[in-house]
Amino acid sequence: MTDDDRSPEPGQQAGPVTRSGRSRLETTTDQRLLESRGPADWVHTDPWRVLRIQAEFVEGFGALAELGLAVSVFGSARTPPDHPMYAAARQIGRRLVEAGFAVITGGGPGIMEAANRGAADADGVSVGLGIELPFESKLNDWVSLGINFRYFFARKTMFVKYSQGFVVMPGGFGTFDELFEALTLAQTRKVTNFPVVLFGTQYWSGLLAWLREQVLGGGYIAPIDLDRLVVTDDIERVIATMNTDWDEGPAERPE
Template identity: 80%
Template sequence: MRQRRRQVDGTTTDQRLLDSRGPSDWVHTDPWRVLRIQAEFVEGFGALAELGPAIGVFGSARTPVDHPSYAQGVEVGRKLVEAGYAVITGGGPGAMEAANKGACEAGGVSVGLGIELPFESGLNEWCDVGINFRYFFARKTMFVKYSQGFVVLPGGLGTLDEMFEALTLAQTQKVTAFPVVLLGTDYWAGLLDWLRETVLADGKINPEDLDRLMVTDDVDEAVAAVTGQTGPEGQVRP
């Protein structure tokens, strides 16, 4: 950057670094945030570079421990490990905790990619590898880069965001052969009906966009689909 005339700064870089006096609001400015963002990517890449094959598991943080979806999440985590895959979740409670628990108890690698939120308190106890992110986009990059596919348990806005992010990346060919399996036919039926009968019917998506989704109640079927045992893409089922 070049500065002239009145734009010339009368101090040196070393002076600004070493002078501890003055306001501290500079740490909240955009240039400083760039360094924080860079640090998050470096930390994520460093922690996960040697992870090996992995599957992302999404689902609601609000799923109670005694809910059937929690037990299903534990089963998903366990069977993914048995198939030779690490499990990556958002590191929170509920369905995420369930998948981490299943993976951990099965002796596999259980990863939690947490996010700084005002209403959640850190990573769940079943995460063997855990990273807390400030920025959603850095966290999403880690999910997509280090997962070979996603299993999606019933969830809310965050779960939908992650699911549609993966579908958008596949649609725009940013990622290829990336299976997304929805667990829970009753839970997901309304969304799939709307996608088919409204979005597809109105020409807003193509039939192959729906072909990227598979919905099932069978954990074995879901694990087989995301680990490539039934081909790279599943089919939407009524």
């Protein structure tokens, strides 16, 4: 193979900046922020980091302020396009737009791409909130409004502030992180009127059983904390749940 036959190296997304080749960074902005050891000069740059953090919030608020009703869809970046869950996420994205919602995802591949693609299929607003990672280079091609963040906490704020609810599909640690953060915010009344749907009963049944037997059984949560969750394989129930007035409380969710 000659040099002319080689594919270009994928770019590294560092906030709004794309880096490749010698310009790639060995660490992410979050890593450098959270690093407590090393040369003292890192400590003295923290006040300047505050300005960058502030800029991320300003950029996010400015881009999403007029978004309107929206639902966030979470799930694995590793789900291939031929997987049934990819097809389900695409259908959910389309149906959410048809029901009057914008669709928000993390902007990556897999489930996120599928939901953005479904929103695009219905000519809706397809939002991608990306994050600087060493192994993902750009937002997926189906995002119509995209923002790349350096800091996870700024990105998470946008998910919660601009979403009316979460649809959580099978995924890994990142998906669990978003799920339990939403539940914690609802439990502590930081957010209200916030439905959370777990899509894929077979995938989530083990976690739900553990929560009931060990966490609820041990008195670590209250029954209402589990009542916040709607578990289903029915796409229309996902849409109906997002359309329900949850100001009346979780007990009013559709059966």
